[in-house]
Each structure stands twice: as C-alpha cells, then as structure tokens.
Amino acid sequence: MSLAAALRSRDLDQLPSRRDEAWRWTGLRELIRALPPPSPEAEVAPGGPWAEVACDEHRVVNGRCEPFGGLVRLGPGEASTRRLRFVASPEAGAHAARVQVRVEARADLVLLESYEGLGAGYVAAAELDIEVAEGARLTRLVLAEDAEDAVSASQADVRLAPGARLHQSVIATGARRQRIETRVLHPGQGAEARLDGLYVLGEQRHSDHTTSVEHQGPGGLTRQLIKGVAAGQARGVFQGRIAVAKGADGTDARMGHHALILSEQAEIDAKPELEIFADDVACAHGATVGALDPDQLFYARARGLPETEAKALLTAAFLGEVVERIEPEAAREVARAFVEARLRGLA
C-alpha cells in the first residue's frame, strides 16, 4: 500500500487511505479520484535549490533515472558530496522513481536531495533504498519544494550497519499532499541516527513528516528535532515512532516535535510514539503545539519592531534551531536562505 505502487500499477485501490493508521492524516485514496497520464520524458538543466554547493549532480526527471542508473554509490573510504534531484517537469503527470544509495565502509557521503515541481497537478512518488555500511557516514539534506497542487510522496528505507552514522535534515514546504517518510533499521552498536526536520507551510498546503526508527541491537543513539510553522489553511503532520526491540539495551533515544500555528485555520497533527521492549533504555519525547508567545511578541514590539517583522523574527528564531544543526556550512547557508525566503512568503 503506497503511492509508488499505485502509480506503477495505475490501480487506485493501492492508494493508502485515511483508514490506514499510518496515513490517518494524509489519506490519498479519498483525494485522488483519477490519476493524471504517465509523465513524458523530459530534460532539465543542472542546478536546483542546492546549485550553490559545487558538486556532482544526479537527476531524476519525471521518474526517470537512466543517466546514472538509479544508483548513488561511494566506495570504501571515499568522501563526496552529491546532488540528487527529483524533478517534475512542466509536462509531468504521474510518475514513480526508485533510487539506491550505497555508502560503503568508512565512506562519507553528503547527499543534497531536492524535490522540485516545475509543473502543476502532478502525482509523484520516490522510493529510496539506502545502506550505510560499517563506520560510514551519510548526511542527507532534503529540500522539498513541490508545486502547490501536487501530490508527492517520498519514502526512504535506511539500513545502518554498526558504527554507521546518519544525519538527516528535511525542509519541506508542502503541496496539496506531501509526505516525506524515513524508516531506519538501527542496529545499535555505536550506530547513530539524527532525523531532523522543518516545515514552513502556508496557503492550503499540507506536509507530512513520518519517521520510524527500529532499534534492533544494544547501544544505539537516536536524536530527532522537528519544528514547523503553519499559516493560512495549511496542515502540518508529524508522525514519529521509535521502537526498541528486546535486547536493544542501552538505547538512548530522544524525539522532539514543536510547532507553531500562525493563523486561525491552520492545523497541526502529531503522533510521537514510543514502543519499548527492553528495560535498560532512556527514551523520551516531547511535543508542543501553540501560537507565538505574546510576551515575546510584546517585547519585540516594545523595541520598535512592527508586528509583522516581530513575528517573522520570532518565527525565524524558532525554526533556526533546526537550521543551525545542519552541516556542512555551505549547505546550511543554502538551507537558511531557503527557509527565510519561505517565511517571507508567509507574511
């Protein structure tokens, strides 16, 4: 049951529905009555939102990844930065893509991933199959910039080896329905996962961050910080699950989700879930949803800032915590500018 499966088979019954617990806030079966025609072949120029970071680029245009065969691979001990762009061209209809990422032992990959909607009304799915070998590092930075009326879902399945490290930061701006899902198999034994995220939503946009981490062995570390703002009639969804299997003792997992609602009609839905089968663990989650603190707003206005500027300042500071954790620096600056531009768009 996934969007990708429905697009490949062009069978609407394969679409996940609100009745599926994992899709309760992002039901697609209720939404999509007919699929657009399959997307044609298309070309796009190199670049994209990560263009300022100089590196090699892999493009998946309208679901096609022929030029690089759908495989991003770093050999043992290699270090590299790559752009991975999923682009829906102006003619795009419906398409699904599948990409494999292999980071071999002790390699270090910075993957600058983007979802770009140049057209309108497309329905797109991306599946990523990611393996990070022993002692290897993957930094996955995602900018999701889908068209307002598009439906887009990305699902990454990540397998970490002992001692591997995943640092992920997702920045999403929503779509008619947008879902970015990451599922991590975590072996513990020195492996580390960081699953950060940020969403800036306006108009009627919807964005769903879903993550699941399965701690299967002892001594694993997971950190998660998701922050988001919703204005207009937008809807932000966060579903985070941390599971600790029997025997995964010494697991240390922390999850935080904090959201601001900036308008009367915006909505935030959250489900931070812990599932624990081992006793020697330290697991915690915190979730808050609220408006901007009126005291802070008053403070800023008392110092002469107009209300809209004061709000923008406080909102940027709120989201800044996630942006500041992004490495490397060049990518952080791109992310910062991206978020600031989106925030200006809300005002």
Added chain:
Amino acid sequence: MKPMADLATVETIERLSGEKYKHGFITDIATEFAPRGLNEEVVRFISARKAEPEWMLEWRLEAYRRWRAMDEPDWARLEYAPVDYENLYYYAAPKAKAGPKSLDEVDPELLRTYEKLGIPLKEQAVLAGVEGAPRYAVDAVFDSVSVVTTFRDELSKAGVVFMPISEALREHPELVRKYLGSVVPVSDNYFACLNSAVFSDGSFVYVPPGVRCPMELSTYFRINAQGTGQFERTLIVADRGSYVSYLEGCTAPQRDENQLHAAVVELVALEDAEIKYSTVQNWYPGDAETGRGGIYNFVTKRADCREARAKVSWTQVETGSAITWKYPSCVLRGDGSQGEFYSIAITNGRQQADTGTKMIHLGANTRSRIISKGISAGRSSNTYRGLVSAHPKAKGARNFTQCDSLLIGKDCAAHTVPYVEARNGQSVFEHEATTTRLSEDQLFYCRQRGLSSEEAVALLVNGFVRDVLQQLPMEFAVEAQKLVAVSLEGSVG
C-alpha cells in the same frame, strides 16, 4: 474501597441484601441466570426482569441489532483469545444465600491478597453501621444486580439521588431517559453497544443544582458467578453548580476462564458543576505464569462537560484485569470547562493494558491535564494511548500531558501512543513522555538500608506514581499505595 473487599464484607452485604429481600427490594430471585448466549430473547428477559418501561426495551433491542452488525475493534495493542459471546451468561442475580459461607470456600490466594493489604474494610464497617465509621454511601453490584445501597435517606434529604440504575428507571424515568446514552451513544463502539443491549445494573446519581453531595458516593463491583459477563452502566448527572465525588472499585475471584467486563460510564456536568470520579480496579489479572484466566476489562468511560465552567476529573488506579481496554475521556463542550485525567496503570505477569484518555476541546478557553504513570513488570505489556484535540472554536484551549513509563525486568513492554490534533491558532498543547527502568542505584541504596528488594521496589514505584496518588481521596490513597506494592510482587529477584 472495593479492591479490598474481603470475606466479611461479602458476608455483610449478603446479609444486608437478604434483609432487603424480605422487604421486597427484590422479590423474585427464583431464576439465577438468563440462558447462556445472546439473542433478542435474552435482551427481553433482562428488560422484563428489571420491569423496565417499554422505551427502555426498545432502546436495548435497537442496541442489540446494531451490535450484531458491528465488528470487534482490533486496533489496540492487545492480544487475547477471542471472546465467545454466545457462551456467556448475560444476566446473573445472586441467590439470597449465595456467596462463601466460610473461609474454606474462598480462594486462599485471594484471601492472602487481602491479608497482605491488611485492611479492615471500610465498607464492612459502613454497612454494619459501626459508629464513627467513615461515611460513604455504597452501592454494591454483584454480578448483574445491585444488592444494596446505603445512606439513601440521608442523601435524599440533600436531594441527591443515588440508587441502582434499574431502580432509577422506575423512579426517575424522565431523568434517566434524558441523559442515558447522551454521552456514550448506543453504537459508540462495539463494547459500549453490547453494554447498551444487555446492561443489567449499575448506579445512577443525580445531584441537584447548587448541592454539594454530603458524602463520597461509591460503587463496588464484583463478578462472582462463573462464566458471567458483567455489564454495568453508571450514569452521573451533576446539575448546575453541584459537586460530587464518586469512587468505584472492582474485584473478582480467581477463575481459570476469562470473564468479560464491558461497562459504560457516562458523566454529565452542567454549568459550574464538578464531578470527581476515582476508580481502583483490581479485577483478577489471570495466572502470572501461564496467563490463564483473568478479566477482560473493556470499558467505555466518557464525561461531557456540557456547559460553561464544568469540571470533570478522572483518577484511576488500574492494577488488575488480564486485558484492559479503557480510555476515560472528557468532551469539553462548555466554555471554560476543564478535564483532568490521572492514571496509574500497573501490569505484571502476563497482563496487557491499553489505556489512556481523550480530551476533546470544543469550547473556548477549555483546559485539560493528563498525568499518566505506567509500570510494566513480568512479561506484561502496558500502552498509553491518548488523544488531545482542539477544534476551530476552542480558542485558548490548553493542554498539558505527561506520560511516564517505568519498566521492571527484561521481558516487559511499554508503549506510548499520543495523538495531538490542533485546529486553531490560539491553543497551546504540551506533551512529554519518558520511558526508563527502575534505577539500580536507587534500588541498591534502599536495600543497603535494610529494605527487601520487594519493599524497595514498592517504595520507589510509590514515589514514581505519587503525583497521581495525591489525587485520590485520602483513605483510598493509602489503600492504593498498598495495592501498588501487592501487584508488583514477584517482579524482581
């Protein structure tokens, strides 16, 4: 009180009820059971036995028909052998002389538990009319019928109605009809629907406007007969500006087969009214080693803060039952209304609990607070599942949720599944949850000072659940504390 019902209490209640029978309280007790299984005839039988008005029978039949068309829910994190609904007794009235007559007839394990609790039961003294005994009004429900309600005269002087719901249907049909099913609709869920069709007794409370109920009200439930389901229905209405504190307790003897308990509790709080509802649930949890037997506790509890500034507070200490499926909830409809949920859920042995709450914020400036403490030991599983939602009109809604889980041992599980749905820009929700194990250092410290490992665990766990225990009426807090210790026996070492 109830968890600690002991033999003497049982006897006292039996004796009192025997006397009542003489006075025609229940005159016809020739039939002990309705026929096994469930069909329209059984529903009619129950209704006839209760001499209910025609509309009530129709209500039940409607529920029965709807229930037939429903599926049992399976979304909870619970695994249990399916209930054979066709093989249960849906109605069982105690015979006048039923009940154990000597210690030999009572399960020794149960007696030992009571002995450990070391409590001369309050209801015993109350029922026996001992001078200076604490003043609780008690409604005792055995299997399917309410056998005795005490202090009724005194309550009626204050205008408070407290009686078995079957009696209320006869004496206050207009009140019952107005509120029954108005909080938990007939077809709300599978178990509530079943209850609507076959509920046999329970308590009805009505507190008139401006009255502060002069004493704690209390119901004691006990499933005695073999192969019975207990389907009680409690309805509490607090009219404008009134206050009532209600306590509910449950026990069941040890049996090899699973017994079903599917209750419905409806609370209605009108303007400025306050209801405090406390539960100490100690149904038989089943065999700790094999998981055989024990109660299936599938309960629907919901409060409707129907008017402005109403307040409902749920406090529960859940230590028993093989399977618990229970989410006492508050619908915060009135502006400025408040809901609270304080819970201790302890699972040990092979118990499974999936419990939590729902706070539905509909009115402006509504507030809610959730404090949940889950403790899993042995090979048990303990899930907190909760929903906090604010609708677009619930401007200024505020929620604070804290769920802490404590794990004792390698083979148990603890889960936290909170849902937050915020649909307006002026509400604030905060949620935090932690899962940890009992600290070795703290245990060591206690043991070094001469406490046995079980005493040390009890001490530490009581510290962990203190925030909730404090919400219980004082006498019950003391009992609950002991109950915590008893239910964790055998969890360490």
